[in-house]
Amino acid sequence: AEDSAGETDSRMVGGVAWRYTPETWWQLEVAANRDSLRYSPLINDNGIVIDSLRVTATTRPADRWRANGTVDAWDVSDGNARTGLLLEGWYLWPLEPIQLETGYTFQWADWDENLDNGYFDPQNFRAHLLRAQFTGPLPMQGGRWEAGVGFGVQSFEIGGVAVDNDNVLGLRGRVIVPLTDSLTLDVYALWTDYAAGAASGFESRQAGIRLRWQF
Numbered sequence: 001a002e003d004s005a006g007e008t009d010s011r012m013v014g015g016v017a018w019r020y021t022p023e024t025w026w027q028l029e030v031a032a033n034r035d036s037l038r039y040s041p042l043i044n045d046n047g048i049v050i051d052s053l054r055v056t057a058t059t060r061p062a063d064r065w066r067a068n069g070t071v072d073a074w075d076v077s078d079g080n081a082r083t084g085l086l087l088e089g090w091y092l093w094p095l096e097p098i099q100l101e102t103g104y105t106f107q108w109a110d111w112d113e114n115l116d117n118g119y120f121d122p123q124n125f126r127a128h129l130l131r132a133q134f135t136g137p138l139p140m141q142g143g144r145w146e147a148g149v150g151f152g153v154q155s156f157e158i159g160g161v162a163v164d165n166d167n168v169l170g171l172r173g174r175v176i177v178p179l180t181d182s183l184t185l186d187v188y189a190l191w192t193d194y195a196a197g198a199a200s201g202f203e204s205r206q207a208g209i210r211l212r213w214q215f
Helices: 041-045
Strands: 014-023 026-036 049-062 065-076 081-093 099-111 123-137 144-158 161-178 183-192 204-213
Touching: 123 161
Parallel strands: none
Antiparallel strands: 014 026, 026 049, 049 065, 065 081, 081 099, 099 123, 123 144, 144 161, 161 183, 183 204
16 A cells, blocks of 8 residues: 555455354354455555454345344454444345345444544444345346345434434446356446445445456
């Protein structure tokens, strides 16, 4: 990374995950990661690195129902820390050939401090979202498209200012095209004003192209 003064710094990042699936109807995953936040000059100048531990449990109590819960803890290189909780429930509708899944998401997160180091670190963040995910086939073998929409409300406090029941909207799209038996083209785009969806909070846009190689 290079900061706004032109000085460079190298940081080791990466992660490891372990998944336990004793039965077909539930599984447990534990993951530890180290990553650097690099989404703005201020974040980069502060050299923000996050160590995180995440535990996720997923269950399928019936054929078309799915639920998952995640608890996580972050330790930040500037002395800050975050704890979080995510709960989701989904239902898969009996449609063909387009697949539709609708669900509800509750997210809670709390940062120890608001340090004004360029990233979004609110206290007592809460969000309630209704979501829909669509998946359909493309003409080529193995190709598919995905689309999603989510809306709801979010509340939190930051810098002594409380925000209550702020409206949230998110849109995403994705196209996956197999180029060979092992190489896949993955094109995606996302727009959201969900504050927890970006390091700096509030409106964010993402777009990209990935080439995936499967051995």
